[in-house]
Amino acid sequence: MKCSEFLNELTNYLDGALDARTKSELDDHLAWCHNCYVVCDTTRKTIEIYRNSELYELPDDLRTRLHTAIMTKCSGHKKSDPAGG
Amino acid sequence: MSTIQPNIEQPVSEEMQLVRRAKRGDDQAFEELVRRYDRNVFRIAQHITQNREDAEDVVQEAFLKAYSNLEKFQEQSKFYTWLVRIAVNEALMKLRRRKPERTVSLDEEVKTEDDSLPREVADWSPNPEQMYNQAQLRDILTRTIQGLPSGFRTVFVLRDVEGLSTEETAEALELSIPAVKSRLLRARLQLRERLNRFFQKKASGDGDQ
Numbered sequence: 001m002k003c004s005e006f007l008n009e010l011t012n013y014l015d016g017a018l019d020a021r022t023k024s025e026l027d028d029h030l031a032w033c034h035n036c037y038v039v040c041d042t043t044r045k046t047i048e049i050y051r052n053s054e055l056y057e058l059p060d061d062l063r064t065r066l067h068t069a070i071m072t073k074c075s076g077h078k079k080s081d082p083a084g085g
Numbered sequence: 086m087s088t089i090q091p092n093i094e095q096p097v098s099e100e101m102q103l104v105r106r107a108k109r110g111d112d113q114a115f116e117e118l119v120r121r122y123d124r125n126v127f128r129i130a131q132h133i134t135q136n137r138e139d140a141e142d143v144v145q146e147a148f149l150k151a152y153s154n155l156e157k158f159q160e161q162s163k164f165y166t167w168l169v170r171i172a173v174n175e176a177l178m179k180l181r182r183r184k185p186e187r188t189v190s191l192d193e194e195v196k197t198e199d200d201s202l203p204r205e206v207a208d209w210s211p212n213p214e215q216m217y218n219q220a221q222l223r224d225i226l227t228r229t230i231q232g233l234p235s236g237f238r239t240v241f242v243l244r245d246v247e248g249l250s251t252e253e254t255a256e257a258l259e260l261s262i263p264a265v266k267s268r269l270l271r272a273r274l275q276l277r278e279r280l281n282r283f284f285q286k287k288a289s290g291d292g293d294q
Contacts, residue, residue: 011270035206042209046277047245053226056131058124066144074152
Protein backbone atom coordinates (compact mmCIF):
# COMPACT_ATOMS: atom_id res chain seq x y z
CA MET A 1 0.00 0.00 0.00
CA LYS A 2 1.26 3.48 -0.90
CA CYS A 3 1.09 6.39 1.54
CA SER A 4 -1.38 8.20 -0.75
CA GLU A 5 -3.68 5.16 -0.65
CA PHE A 6 -3.45 5.12 3.12
CA LEU A 7 -4.30 8.81 3.25
CA ASN A 8 -7.39 8.31 1.09
CA GLU A 9 -8.72 5.81 3.60
CA LEU A 10 -7.69 7.77 6.70
CA THR A 11 -11.15 9.14 7.48
CA ASN A 12 -12.77 5.73 7.14
CA TYR A 13 -9.98 4.23 9.25
CA LEU A 14 -10.42 6.77 12.07
CA ASP A 15 -14.19 6.38 11.95
CA GLY A 16 -14.01 2.59 12.13
CA ALA A 17 -15.86 2.40 8.81
CA LEU A 18 -13.71 -0.21 7.03
CA ASP A 19 -14.13 -3.89 6.35
CA ALA A 20 -11.75 -6.18 8.25
CA ARG A 21 -9.50 -6.84 5.25
CA THR A 22 -8.93 -3.17 4.37
CA LYS A 23 -8.41 -2.29 8.02
CA SER A 24 -5.79 -5.00 8.32
CA GLU A 25 -3.98 -3.65 5.22
CA LEU A 26 -3.94 -0.19 6.79
CA ASP A 27 -2.71 -1.58 10.12
CA ASP A 28 0.15 -3.31 8.26
CA HIS A 29 1.06 -0.05 6.54
CA LEU A 30 1.03 1.83 9.87
CA ALA A 31 3.30 -0.78 11.43
CA TRP A 32 6.21 0.14 9.15
CA CYS A 33 5.44 3.67 7.88
CA HIS A 34 6.28 6.11 10.64
CA ASN A 35 5.12 9.18 8.67
CA CYS A 36 1.64 7.77 8.14
CA TYR A 37 1.53 6.67 11.78
CA VAL A 38 2.28 10.24 12.89
CA VAL A 39 -0.25 11.76 10.46
CA CYS A 40 -2.90 9.30 11.64
CA ASP A 41 -2.14 9.86 15.33
CA THR A 42 -2.04 13.67 15.10
CA THR A 43 -5.23 13.75 12.99
CA ARG A 44 -6.97 11.69 15.67
CA LYS A 45 -5.66 14.12 18.31
CA THR A 46 -6.90 17.07 16.20
CA ILE A 47 -10.43 15.66 16.23
CA GLU A 48 -10.33 14.89 19.95
CA ILE A 49 -8.99 18.33 20.84
CA TYR A 50 -11.79 20.04 18.92
CA ARG A 51 -14.40 17.70 20.30
CA ASN A 52 -13.31 18.43 23.87
CA SER A 53 -12.62 22.11 23.31
CA GLU A 54 -15.90 23.65 24.51
CA LEU A 55 -15.53 26.44 21.96
CA TYR A 56 -18.58 28.68 21.76
CA GLU A 57 -20.42 27.42 24.82
CA LEU A 58 -23.75 29.16 25.34
CA PRO A 59 -23.61 31.23 28.58
CA ASP A 60 -26.58 30.72 30.95
CA ASP A 61 -27.78 34.34 30.86
CA LEU A 62 -27.75 34.45 27.06
CA ARG A 63 -29.47 31.08 26.95
CA THR A 64 -32.31 32.34 29.15
CA ARG A 65 -32.64 35.46 27.01
CA LEU A 66 -32.75 33.42 23.79
CA HIS A 67 -35.36 31.03 25.21
CA THR A 68 -37.64 33.88 26.18
CA ALA A 69 -37.22 35.53 22.78
CA ILE A 70 -37.85 32.28 20.89
CA MET A 71 -40.96 31.30 22.83
CA THR A 72 -42.37 34.85 22.66
CA LYS A 73 -41.89 34.88 18.88
CA CYS A 74 -43.43 31.41 18.56
CA SER A 75 -46.46 32.39 20.56
CA GLY A 76 -46.76 35.59 18.46
CA HIS A 77 -46.59 33.46 15.34
CA LYS A 78 -49.41 31.27 16.62
CA LYS A 79 -51.63 34.30 17.42
CA SER A 80 -51.04 35.85 14.02
CA ASP A 81 -51.71 32.58 12.24
CA PRO A 82 -54.33 30.60 14.17
CA ALA A 83 -54.59 28.00 11.42
CA GLY A 84 -51.04 26.95 12.24
CA GLY A 85 -49.34 28.07 9.01
CA MET B 86 -5.49 2.82 17.18
CA SER B 87 -8.85 3.83 18.61
CA THR B 88 -11.62 5.03 16.33
CA ILE B 89 -13.63 8.24 16.53
CA GLN B 90 -17.30 7.65 17.20
CA PRO B 91 -20.22 10.10 17.03
CA ASN B 92 -20.91 11.55 20.49
CA ILE B 93 -24.65 12.14 20.26
CA GLU B 94 -27.08 9.30 20.59
CA GLN B 95 -30.57 10.67 21.12
CA PRO B 96 -33.37 8.19 21.62
CA VAL B 97 -35.37 8.89 18.50
CA SER B 98 -38.72 7.82 19.91
CA GLU B 99 -38.56 10.29 22.82
CA GLU B 100 -37.57 13.10 20.47
CA MET B 101 -40.36 12.17 18.06
CA GLN B 102 -42.91 12.15 20.91
CA LEU B 103 -41.95 15.74 21.70
CA VAL B 104 -42.21 16.66 18.02
CA ARG B 105 -45.67 15.13 17.75
CA ARG B 106 -46.85 16.91 20.90
CA ALA B 107 -45.45 20.18 19.53
CA LYS B 108 -47.24 19.58 16.23
CA ARG B 109 -50.49 19.29 18.17
CA GLY B 110 -49.85 22.75 19.65
CA ASP B 111 -48.06 21.84 22.90
CA ASP B 112 -45.59 24.70 23.32
CA GLN B 113 -43.99 23.11 26.35
CA ALA B 114 -42.95 20.20 24.18
CA PHE B 115 -41.42 22.60 21.66
CA GLU B 116 -39.64 24.44 24.48
CA GLU B 117 -38.14 21.14 25.56
CA LEU B 118 -36.79 20.68 22.01
CA VAL B 119 -35.29 24.17 22.23
CA ARG B 120 -33.63 23.28 25.54
CA ARG B 121 -32.34 20.05 24.09
CA TYR B 122 -30.64 21.55 21.05
CA ASP B 123 -30.03 25.26 21.63
CA ARG B 124 -26.40 24.75 22.65
CA ASN B 125 -25.69 22.72 19.51
CA VAL B 126 -27.40 25.21 17.20
CA PHE B 127 -25.51 28.10 18.84
CA ARG B 128 -22.14 26.34 18.39
CA ILE B 129 -22.86 25.48 14.76
CA ALA B 130 -24.01 29.05 14.05
CA GLN B 131 -20.92 30.55 15.72
CA HIS B 132 -18.62 28.26 13.76
CA ILE B 133 -20.22 29.18 10.45
CA THR B 134 -20.84 32.91 10.95
CA GLN B 135 -17.82 33.54 13.21
CA ASN B 136 -19.86 36.29 14.82
CA ARG B 137 -21.65 36.22 18.16
CA GLU B 138 -24.55 38.52 17.25
CA ASP B 139 -25.22 36.65 14.02
CA ALA B 140 -25.14 33.37 15.93
CA GLU B 141 -27.74 34.67 18.40
CA ASP B 142 -29.97 35.68 15.47
CA VAL B 143 -29.49 32.31 13.80
CA VAL B 144 -30.56 30.44 16.96
CA GLN B 145 -33.77 32.49 17.17
CA GLU B 146 -34.55 32.34 13.48
CA ALA B 147 -33.82 28.63 13.17
CA PHE B 148 -36.12 27.68 16.05
CA LEU B 149 -38.85 30.04 14.88
CA LYS B 150 -38.64 28.58 11.38
CA ALA B 151 -38.74 25.06 12.79
CA TYR B 152 -41.78 25.99 14.88
CA SER B 153 -43.70 27.53 12.01
CA ASN B 154 -42.82 24.71 9.59
CA LEU B 155 -43.22 21.81 11.99
CA GLU B 156 -46.15 20.46 9.99
CA LYS B 157 -43.83 20.05 7.00
CA PHE B 158 -41.39 17.92 8.96
CA GLN B 159 -42.02 14.45 7.57
CA GLU B 160 -40.46 12.50 10.46
CA GLN B 161 -38.30 10.52 8.07
CA SER B 162 -35.15 11.80 9.74
CA LYS B 163 -34.27 12.94 13.25
CA PHE B 164 -35.76 16.29 14.20
CA TYR B 165 -32.24 17.39 15.13
CA THR B 166 -30.93 16.73 11.60
CA TRP B 167 -33.83 18.72 10.14
CA LEU B 168 -33.17 21.55 12.61
CA VAL B 169 -29.45 21.59 11.77
CA ARG B 170 -30.32 21.90 8.09
CA ILE B 171 -32.46 24.97 8.83
CA ALA B 172 -29.77 26.46 11.10
CA VAL B 173 -26.97 25.92 8.56
CA ASN B 174 -29.01 27.65 5.85
CA GLU B 175 -29.77 30.60 8.14
CA ALA B 176 -26.10 30.85 9.13
CA LEU B 177 -24.91 30.76 5.52
CA MET B 178 -27.36 33.54 4.66
CA LYS B 179 -25.86 35.67 7.46
CA LEU B 180 -22.38 34.92 6.20
CA ARG B 181 -23.28 35.90 2.65
CA ARG B 182 -24.74 39.16 3.90
CA ARG B 183 -21.61 39.90 5.89
CA LYS B 184 -19.19 38.93 3.14
CA PRO B 185 -20.99 39.93 -0.06
CA GLU B 186 -17.74 40.37 -1.93
CA ARG B 187 -17.26 36.65 -2.23
CA THR B 188 -19.61 33.80 -2.89
CA VAL B 189 -20.18 31.74 0.22
CA SER B 190 -21.48 28.32 -0.48
CA LEU B 191 -21.11 24.80 0.76
CA ASP B 192 -19.95 23.96 -2.74
CA GLU B 193 -16.96 26.22 -2.33
CA GLU B 194 -13.86 24.41 -3.52
CA VAL B 195 -11.14 26.98 -3.16
CA LYS B 196 -8.30 24.63 -2.38
CA THR B 197 -6.68 22.09 -4.59
CA GLU B 198 -6.17 18.51 -3.49
CA ASP B 199 -2.52 19.23 -2.76
CA ASP B 200 -3.39 21.63 0.04
CA SER B 201 -4.60 18.72 2.10
CA LEU B 202 -1.53 16.58 1.66
CA PRO B 203 0.65 16.50 4.77
CA ARG B 204 3.71 18.63 4.20
CA GLU B 205 5.09 18.54 7.69
CA VAL B 206 5.23 15.30 9.60
CA ALA B 207 6.31 15.90 13.16
CA ASP B 208 5.14 14.07 16.21
CA TRP B 209 3.11 16.02 18.75
CA SER B 210 3.55 16.35 22.45
CA PRO B 211 1.75 13.46 24.21
CA ASN B 212 -0.73 15.91 25.80
CA PRO B 213 -0.87 18.85 23.38
CA GLU B 214 -3.77 20.56 25.18
CA GLN B 215 -1.63 20.89 28.29
CA MET B 216 1.02 22.94 26.51
CA TYR B 217 -1.19 26.03 26.80
CA ASN B 218 -3.60 27.54 29.29
CA GLN B 219 -7.31 27.42 28.53
CA ALA B 220 -7.55 30.90 27.00
CA GLN B 221 -4.50 30.36 24.80
CA LEU B 222 -5.78 26.98 23.63
CA ARG B 223 -9.20 28.40 22.83
CA ASP B 224 -7.57 31.18 20.83
CA ILE B 225 -5.39 28.76 18.87
CA LEU B 226 -8.31 26.44 18.08
CA THR B 227 -10.65 29.27 17.12
CA ARG B 228 -8.18 30.98 14.80
CA THR B 229 -7.19 27.68 13.22
CA ILE B 230 -10.69 26.48 12.41
CA GLN B 231 -11.73 29.93 11.19
CA GLY B 232 -9.03 29.67 8.55
CA LEU B 233 -10.74 26.73 6.85
CA PRO B 234 -13.02 27.35 3.83
CA SER B 235 -16.63 27.42 5.07
CA GLY B 236 -17.53 24.28 3.10
CA PHE B 237 -14.88 22.26 4.93
CA ARG B 238 -15.41 23.95 8.29
CA THR B 239 -19.13 23.18 8.30
CA VAL B 240 -18.63 19.50 7.50
CA PHE B 241 -15.96 19.19 10.21
CA VAL B 242 -18.13 20.92 12.82
CA LEU B 243 -21.21 18.81 12.13
CA ARG B 244 -19.38 15.53 11.84
CA ASP B 245 -16.57 15.82 14.37
CA VAL B 246 -17.64 18.48 16.86
CA GLU B 247 -21.40 17.87 16.96
CA GLY B 248 -21.12 14.15 16.32
CA LEU B 249 -23.60 13.74 13.46
CA SER B 250 -23.07 10.61 11.39
CA THR B 251 -21.78 10.89 7.83
CA GLU B 252 -25.31 10.19 6.54
CA GLU B 253 -26.88 12.81 8.83
CA THR B 254 -24.24 15.37 7.83
CA ALA B 255 -24.95 14.65 4.15
CA GLU B 256 -28.67 15.08 4.74
CA ALA B 257 -28.30 18.28 6.78
CA LEU B 258 -26.02 19.86 4.17
CA GLU B 259 -27.75 18.40 1.12
CA LEU B 260 -24.46 16.87 -0.01
CA SER B 261 -23.68 13.38 -1.25
CA ILE B 262 -21.98 10.96 1.15
CA PRO B 263 -18.76 10.87 -0.96
CA ALA B 264 -18.71 14.69 -0.90
CA VAL B 265 -19.01 14.71 2.91
CA LYS B 266 -16.25 12.13 3.23
CA SER B 267 -13.94 13.99 0.87
CA ARG B 268 -14.46 17.33 2.64
CA LEU B 269 -14.11 15.75 6.05
CA LEU B 270 -10.77 14.19 5.11
CA ARG B 271 -9.45 17.45 3.74
CA ALA B 272 -10.77 19.47 6.69
CA ARG B 273 -9.18 17.09 9.20
CA LEU B 274 -5.84 17.08 7.36
CA GLN B 275 -5.76 20.85 6.94
CA LEU B 276 -6.53 21.43 10.61
CA ARG B 277 -3.85 18.93 11.60
CA GLU B 278 -1.32 20.67 9.38
CA ARG B 279 -2.17 24.09 10.80
CA LEU B 280 -2.01 22.86 14.41
CA ASN B 281 1.43 21.31 13.86
CA ARG B 282 3.36 24.40 14.77
CA PHE B 283 1.53 24.74 18.08
CA PHE B 284 1.55 21.16 19.23
CA GLN B 285 4.70 19.49 17.96
CA LYS B 286 7.25 18.17 20.40
CA LYS B 287 9.77 20.76 21.33
CA ALA B 288 13.44 20.05 21.84
CA SER B 289 13.30 21.70 25.24
CA GLY B 290 10.57 23.22 27.37
CA ASP B 291 6.89 23.44 26.59
CA GLY B 292 4.70 25.82 24.61
CA ASP B 293 5.72 29.44 24.84
CA GLN B 294 2.80 31.05 22.96
